[in-house]
Amino acid sequence: MSETTNQHKFEEVTLSTEPIFQGKVISLQVDTVKLPNGETATREIVKHPGAVAVLALHDDRMLVVEQFRKPLEKCQIEIPAGKLDPGEEPLEAAKRELEEETGYRAGSIRHVCSFYTSPGFANEILHLYVAENLTKGETRLDDDEFLECESITLEQAWQYMKEQRISDAKTITALYAWQAYKLTGKF
Incomplete structure (x- = not known):
């Protein structure tokens, strides 16, 4: 690789893009790419606007929501989360989603990781925040959103994970972050 180029030795150069589907949340495209060895291949790519998730801590408990997840055909327990609206900053989205899904507002909220x-196959980036010093307000669920909020201990969360009632990456990441915080005092 030459020092004058910004191309990485593993980069795949897009030769063409075929839009397949445009939905409310995602789009799907098929790209034809040139591989590093000069051959071509196709890549199915899901485009997503990005999302936020909130590890909301209240009285040494974590706020979670239980809701039905159609792709899994079962209910899941997850931390509050949602997609970014067009032009919305992740911090503002995290505050919004926390209040919409749990009714709580954060006295302090900070970024943990993205x-x-x-x-x-997807470009979705998820921004994880921790929210503390919570005060109760009212939920404002979307018209097609049906969920129930509860607060659980770290031990309950690990048990839910063992039972696969918690099985999504954002909530599992939050559990490990919370455990690290309890051990070190840092996120």
């Missing part, structure tokens, strides 16, 4: 959920 991660890609499935980089093999």
Whole structure:
């Protein structure tokens, strides 16, 4: 690789893009790419606007919501989360989602980390925040959103994970962050 180029030795150069589907939340496209060895291949790519998730801590408990997840055909227990609205900053989205889904407002909220959920086929980035010093307000669920909020201990959360009632990456990441916080005092 030449020092004058910004191309990484593993980069795949897009030769063409075919839009397949445009939905409310995601779009799907198929890209034809040139591989580093000069061959071509296709890549199915899901485009997503990004999302936020909130590890909301209240009285040494974590706020979670239980809701039905159609792709899994079962209910799941997860931390409050949602997609970014167009032009919305992740911090503002985290505050909004926390209040909409749990009714709580954060006295303090800070960024923990950001991660890609499935980089093999999607560009969704998820921004994880921790919210503390919570005060209760009212939930404001979307018209198509049906969920129930509860607060659980770290031990309950590990048990739910063992039972696969918690099985999504954002909530599991939050559990490990919370455990590290309890051990070190830092996120």
